[in-house]
Amino acid sequence: MTDTDVIIVGAGAVGLAVGRALASRGQQVIVLEKNDRFGEETSARNSEVIHAGMYYPTGSLKARLCVAGKHAMYQFCAERGISARALGKLIVAPRPEDLPALKVIHDRGHANDIPDLEIIGPERIAQMEPEIVAAAAIWSPSSGIVDSHSYMLALLGVIEDHGGALARNAPFLSAVPIKGGFEVRVGGNEPMTLTTRQLVLSAGLWSTQAGRAVDGLDPALVPETKFAKGNYFTYGGKAPFKHLIYPMPSVGGLGIHVTPDMAGHARFGPDVQPVETLDYRVDETRKSIFAASIRAYWPKLDESLMQPDYTGIRPKIGNALTQFEDFRILDHTVHGLEGLVCLFGIDSPGLTSSFAIGEEVAQRLGQSAL
Structure with a gap:
């Protein structure tokens, strides 16, 4: 026994x-x-994002468990009155030359059993998020946020x-x-x-x-296990977004994105910053890097309204910082x-x-x- x-x-x-x-x-x-x-x-x-599962290679654990976990999380939270909202997400391609890579993500999502993904053009983007400037975007209606x-x-x-x-x-x-x-x-x-x-x-x-x-x-x-720090900045002004806004994925992460939080405020991040120790202070020197990334799809960003918020540190193994x-x-x-x-x-x-x-x-x- x-x-x-x-x-x-x-x-x-x-x-x-x-x-x-x-x-x-x-x-x-x-x-x-x-x-x-x-x-x-x-x-x-x-x-606190609920991911749809289109980023990960078909057949991988991340793809299979993300898609299954998404459905299960929404159901579990609904049964218990926990806030889990499918806000929907736009993955934006700012330039025409980004379109082939955007289509790869879209097609992979369909292969990963996410049938509701669609590629939309500037006119539809403008209807959904008037201040976003992009050549095209993937609309992912099942992406959302959860009260973790x-x-x-x-x-x-x-x-x-x-x-x-x-x-x-x-x-x-x-x-x-x-x-x-x-x-x-x-x-x-x-x-x-x-x-x-x-x-x-x-x-x-x-x-x-x-x-x-x-x-x-x-x-x-x-x-x-290697540590990857993600800095977050909050936006002091009223952000105009109703949906999650993601750029094209970057090395080691999904890019600096905009997340409307449960209170309706906007948060930017995370980035990917390799660190050796658990230092949870926001690296304020990265503010300009954030601003440049965000302006690629939101030109009206007022950098002066960005304030350091918090950080998280993710466990990375193998070559996860680069692939x-x-x-x-x-x-x-x-x-x-x-x-x-x-x-x-x-x-x-x-x-x-x-x-x-x-x-x-x-x-x-x-x-x-x-």
Whole structure:
């Protein structure tokens, strides 16, 4: 007998979604979180955008889980009265020479099972967003925004309703395979050792350290995690936008975009700034870079009304700063340790994909679909 069925390391949106999936299937779940609240790092510092799924290579985990996660998130939030609004998104191509790349994104979206995408011209763009200047755009009606804190709170509620628990200020120290499961050492003010049948690493920025702390997990399977800072600026004046406005994707990210937040204000960001440490101060020297990028599609931007807002830091693995890297979800078929699932490189679209990642992990741990 073990102390619990499943221990999950990390109480961000993904860790909590994994907990929801397993608790809903009757598993006793404990979620370990080193901070004093859930979702304090990457999950609390992002755009809160629900992505449609057109950016990612067809057949990749990011494509499949983003599309499935989008539908599941809207449904889950609707059932619980959580604000999740499909504002719709315009991906704008400022210049005629951008049109071939725009069509690639459009066609990939259709291949990824997003049938409602369409390419529209300047006249339709002007009707939808009069201040946007572009040669063409992709209209994505299923893109939106979500109240991420309420979403995570609801996931935790499902875990607790099924007898599970969130252990705060409880850092994961190490795990050792034992007969029938794992022995897990937990730090904090009250260090303890727990046994569990199954173990899920969903440690976000700390995934590398968590993976290396599992005895018997081949270090070659544990990728280095690099930090990519995203700065955000808010707009002091009234922004005229009703929809999400995205430029063409940039290296390592989706470009500096405009997000109307839940209060109706406009926020610009994020950019992609490689950093070595978790420094959450906004780099105000990047304001002019933001302004130049935004003016490519919104010439009337008043740079003087841009104010530093906040930053987020995303976990990047492999060459993700310069090219596409997929989510890595490693189970026993890869590493040979029965009952262990490791999540690495869960950056964007991690929030959108979270519900579907939870279902994916549950099935890889031998739990049938609900």
